[in-house]
Amino acid sequence: MLGLEKKDTSLLIIVAILTMCAPFILNPFPTGSAMAQFNAGYPDLMQRFVIFGIFAIGFNILFGLTGYLSFGHAAFLGVGSYSAVWMFKLLGYNILPGIVLSVITSGVFALLIGYISLRRSGIYFSILTLAFAQMSFALAYSVLTPLTNGETGLQVYNSDPQYFHSDALPNIPHLFGQEMQSTFKLELGAWSFDFNTGYYICALIMLVMFYLAIRIFRSPFGLMLKAIKTNQTRLNYTGLNPRPYTLAAFVISGMYAGLAGGLMASMDPLAGAERMQWTASGEVVLMTILGGAGTLIGPVLGAGFIKYFENIFSKINDTVLHQWFAFLPDGMEDFLIVIIHPFVGKGWHLTLGLLFMAIVIFLPGGLVEGGQKIAQKFRGSKAKDDTTATDSTPAE
Amino acid sequence: MSNSNFTRRGLLKTSAMAGGALAAPTLFDGSVWADGHSGYLNAPTGSTVTLGFNVPQSGPYADEGADELRAYELAVEHLNGGGDGGMMNTFSSKALQGNGILGKKVEFVTGDTQTKSDAARASAKSMIEKDGAIMITGGSSSGVAVAVQGLCQEAGVIFMAGLTHSNDTTGKDKKANGFRHFFNGYMSAAALAPVLEARYGSDRTAYHLTADYTWGWTQQESIQAATEAMGWKTANNVLTPLATTDFSSYVAPVLNSGADVLVLNHYGGNMVNSLTSAVQFGLREKQVNGKDFEIVVPLYSRLMAKGAGENVKGIFGSTNWHWSLTDEGSKAFVKSFGEKYGFPPSQAAHTCYVQTMLYADAAERAGTFNPCGIVEALEGFKFDGLGNGETEYRAEDHQCFKDVLVVKGKDNPTSEFDLLEIVEITPRAQVEYAVDHAMFAGGELGKCNPGA
Numbered sequence: 001m002l003g004l005e006k007k008d009t010s011l012l013i014i015v016a017i018l019t020m021c022a023p024f025i026l027n028p029f030p031t032g033s034a035m036a037q038f039n040a041g042y043p044d045l046m047q048r049f050v051i052f053g054i055f056a057i058g059f060n061i062l063f064g065l066t067g068y069l070s071f072g073h074a075a076f077l078g079v080g081s082y083s084a085v086w087m088f089k090l091l092g093y094n095i096l097p098g099i100v101l102s103v104i105t106s107g108v109f110a111l112l113i114g115y116i117s118l119r120r121s122g123i124y125f126s127i128l129t130l131a132f133a134q135m136s137f138a139l140a141y142s143v144l145t146p147l148t149n150g151e152t153g154l155q156v157y158n159s160d161p162q163y164f165h166s167d168a169l170p171n172i173p174h175l176f177g178q179e180m181q182s183t184f185k186l187e188l189g190a191w192s193f194d195f196n197t198g199y200y201i202c203a204l205i206m207l208v209m210f211y212l213a214i215r216i217f218r219s220p221f222g223l224m225l226k227a228i229k230t231n232q233t234r235l236n237y238t239g240l241n242p243r244p245y246t247l248a249a250f251v252i253s254g255m256y257a258g259l260a261g262g263l264m265a266s267m268d269p270l271a272g273a274e275r276m277q278w279t280a281s282g283e284v285v286l287m288t289i290l291g292g293a294g295t296l297i298g299p300v301l302g303a304g305f306i307k308y309f310e311n312i313f314s315k316i317n318d319t320v321l322h323q324w325f326a327f328l329p330d331g332m333e334d335f336l337i338v339i340i341h342p343f344v345g346k347g348w349h350l351t352l353g354l355l356f357m358a359i360v361i362f363l364p365g366g367l368v369e370g371g372q373k374i375a376q377k378f379r380g381s382k383a384k385d386d387t388t389a390t391d392s393t394p395a396e
Numbered sequence: 397m398s399n400s401n402f403t404r405r406g407l408l409k410t411s412a413m414a415g416g417a418l419a420a421p422t423l424f425d426g427s428v429w430a431d432g433h434s435g436y437l438n439a440p441t442g443s444t445v446t447l448g449f450n451v452p453q454s455g456p457y458a459d460e461g462a463d464e465l466r467a468y469e470l471a472v473e474h475l476n477g478g479g480d481g482g483m484m485n486t487f488s489s490k491a492l493q494g495n496g497i498l499g500k501k502v503e504f505v506t507g508d509t510q511t512k513s514d515a516a517r518a519s520a521k522s523m524i525e526k527d528g529a530i531m532i533t534g535g536s537s538s539g540v541a542v543a544v545q546g547l548c549q550e551a552g553v554i555f556m557a558g559l560t561h562s563n564d565t566t567g568k569d570k571k572a573n574g575f576r577h578f579f580n581g582y583m584s585a586a587a588l589a590p591v592l593e594a595r596y597g598s599d600r601t602a603y604h605l606t607a608d609y610t611w612g613w614t615q616q617e618s619i620q621a622a623t624e625a626m627g628w629k630t631a632n633n634v635l636t637p638l639a640t641t642d643f644s645s646y647v648a649p650v651l652n653s654g655a656d657v658l659v660l661n662h663y664g665g666n667m668v669n670s671l672t673s674a675v676q677f678g679l680r681e682k683q684v685n686g687k688d689f690e691i692v693v694p695l696y697s698r699l700m701a702k703g704a705g706e707n708v709k710g711i712f713g714s715t716n717w718h719w720s721l722t723d724e725g726s727k728a729f730v731k732s733f734g735e736k737y738g739f740p741p742s743q744a745a746h747t748c749y750v751q752t753m754l755y756a757d758a759a760e761r762a763g764t765f766n767p768c769g770i771v772e773a774l775e776g777f778k779f780d781g782l783g784n785g786e787t788e789y790r791a792e793d794h795q796c797f798k799d800v801l802v803v804k805g806k807d808n809p810t811s812e813f814d815l816l817e818i819v820e821i822t823p824r825a826q827v828e829y830a831v832d833h834a835m836f837a838g839g840e841l842g843k844c845n846p847g848a
Contacts, residue, residue: 039526042522042525042526043525044518044521044522044525044526045522045526048518138637141608141637142608142635142637150608150609150610151513151539151608151609151610151638152513152538152539152542152543152564152609152610153513153514153539153543155542155543155546157568157838157839158839158840158842159838159839159840172550181550181551183525194525268517268521268547269550270513270514270517270543270546270547272512272513272514272543274512274513274514274515275514311518311522314507314508314519315505315506315507315519315522317506319504319506345453345506345508346453346454346508
């Protein structure tokens with residue numbers, strides 16, 4: 001179907017079902033129960049899941065296929081966001097021009113940075129991209145303040161031109177009148193599920209991007225990128241110049257990042273310079289490695305994993321802990337809370353770091369490898385030689 | 397949790413049936429119950445109401461954030477009838493009963509702004525969307541305050557700003573759903589300038605180091621305008637990134653600039669580091685143009701004074717509130733805060749506590765949590781007994797107008813908390829400005845947004 005092999009089609013269908021049913025899957029606990037703390041099915045976080053999914057899919061096209069580790073991908077995300085907000089300021093709140101422009105500008109930006117950075121490979125390439133990204137961050141943060149509004153972040157004011165804005169249109173980001181933040185709440189007994197317009201638009205775009213990524217992975221172009229990763233010297237000896245291919249991969253993944261940035265601004269019309277900082281670039285590397293570099297579904301899983309921790313674990317404070325352990329005797333309760341305290345709330349980085357270490361040590365292939373191992377356990381010895389049945393295969 | 401099966405769906409069903417059966421709109425119109433708890437975002441349906449406390453728990457303002465959180469917890473305790481009631485007893489409005497807000501028990505959720513606009517908005521969004529927070533408050537940076545205020549306006553909940561001192565928060569970035577109790581850069585400058593003139597004379601040259609974001613910019617602009625009006629000159633203004641920790645490269649050029657006053661438009665950890673740097677460079681022992689070199693820190697707080705230690709002695713600045721004030725409100729607040737935590741509150745804690753009380757009181761007086769009702773109740777609201785004397789929430793820009801304190805680092809502190817002494821209480825009239833003042837022009841409040 002759609003020019004895909006059977007295996008890839010089923011993967012795409014699985015991802016489609018997962019994203020479309022996300023409001024149900026992410027809200028497994030009844031509202032009001034103690035476990036509701038772990039529900040992730042609210043619009044903002046669901047949007048983040050798919051937006052960072054797009055970001056990580058794009059990053060994986062570069063890193064997973066060619067092996068070039070870019071440490072500056074957040075710069076494209078930021079450029080995309082700024083472009084989108086400028087479109088809101090100049091043209092109006094319809095998200096379409098913003099998204100289109102964010103892809104174009106980040107593509108041009110990626111071409112520029114890629115052309116220079118790709119003259120080197122390995123660690124030197126990583127450092128070059130990092131330097132460019134930090135430079136962009138510094139520019140956005142202070143030098144280009146008239147363009148980016150510095151630390152405060154670029155936002156839309158009532159006094160902005162907004163040429164195509166009319167009173168009939170909503171005063172927040174929308175797609176032809178459909179407000180991004182409008183949410184339909186479905187109450188089923190004790191459960192409550194949020195269906196958000198912005199989320200579904202992002203999810204549809206992610207599915208298209210995911211499909212595109214599969215096509216790239218399976219194309220002759222993708223094969224060439226894998227060849228670059230395997231042995232670039234040998235490729236040179238066969239008379240092929242790898243640079244146009246790597247540059248194309250770099251630009252494509254930069255455009256993916258720009259699209260993610262544009263979507264982020266469309267969901268929440270403010271672009272801050274922090275999203276270009278090196279920590280943001282490092283985050284997408286973590287997402288990809290955590291999920292499984294070079295696999296199709298891995299980066300999306302990794303993005304979801306990290307965003308879940310950032311938004312859910314960081315909100316567990318001592319009051320919440322006291323509620324959980326209220327049934328225990330006082331001494332035990334306080335003791336347990338003292339033990340858990342450093343790992344939740346503002347200590348969520350610590351938990352994530354430990355999990356990251358565990359995954360890299362025990363599952364070098366990321367969450368995807370974990371999934372494969374579990375699947376193998378279930379199928380028993382029979383599945384040992386049946387590797388095609390798993391979600392996807394690592395590139396190497 | 398309560399045992400009643402009071403779901404939103406049930407409520408909608410019931411009200412639809414009731415509306416249909418009665419069919420007489422006059423009977424239903426203006427019903428306090430319908431107005432009070434429906435028709436706006438996150439209307440509380442159960443026996444509790446959720447407030448969102450969004451404070452920096454990491455980054456350069458983490459100390460302030462921790463103290464803000466303490467104040468919020470204390471405020472919630474008092475609103476729910478616990479503790480000694482604190483400033484509820486001295487507050488001039490007596491609407492609060494100590495039984496929660498409008499009879500609903502107050503619960504809260506917390507989040508970390510990380511002093512980053514993006515993170516703060518994500519955190520506030522999750523509070524609104526996931527936890528059903530009806531009001532967001534907190535923050536210790538104007539950049540964050542402006543960003544979150546914009547979000548609350550779009551989403552349709554009330555934002556009660558925490559510590560934010562930029563002119564923009566109630567100037568060009570003001571929003572109908574946002575309110576600020578804290579003072580601002582213009583007020584600091586207006587209060588500080590006469591004191592500086594009296595001590596240091598009117599023939600001085602100032603060198604500004606300024607935190608590079610909305611607060612730094614507007615405070616520097618205000619101070620420069622006020623000091624130049626009394627005859628000072630401005631040698632230079634250097635912008636420093638918020639994340640800077642080593643200021644020596646910024647302080648070194650001051651020595652050769654010909655300036656004889658250094659103005660540090662820094663706050664929190666930034667100020668502690670830049671002041672320490674300046675003192676280490678021996679600026680305070682220097683003589684320039686035949687005059688002693690002086691340092692001024694326009695926005696002061698006890699937490700910063702504590703961080704900077706010995707270095708703050710004799711340095712002038714302004715502050716919104718200080719625990720050594722002796723009015724009834726301040727005494728009551730310092731007492732209950734001290735009893736709970738063992739040390740006096742900072743100005744950040746004070747403003748956050750007061751903001752929570754003001755919100756609760758406004759909801760109580762309006763008879764609803766509807767943001768538009770709250771806005772109506774707070775606009776032009778005059779009150780007293782919350783530590784700053786007579787105060788007014790100006791309707792045109794949602795800024796509180798009250799007296800401003802000019803303080804000085806104490807020469808002989810008697811304890812680790814007794815670091816600042818009040819030099820002068822500048823009356824409100826002296827720091828007041830017109831709504832369309834050039835430094836505040838450009839924005840508009842817009843209309844209150846109830847979100848649904």
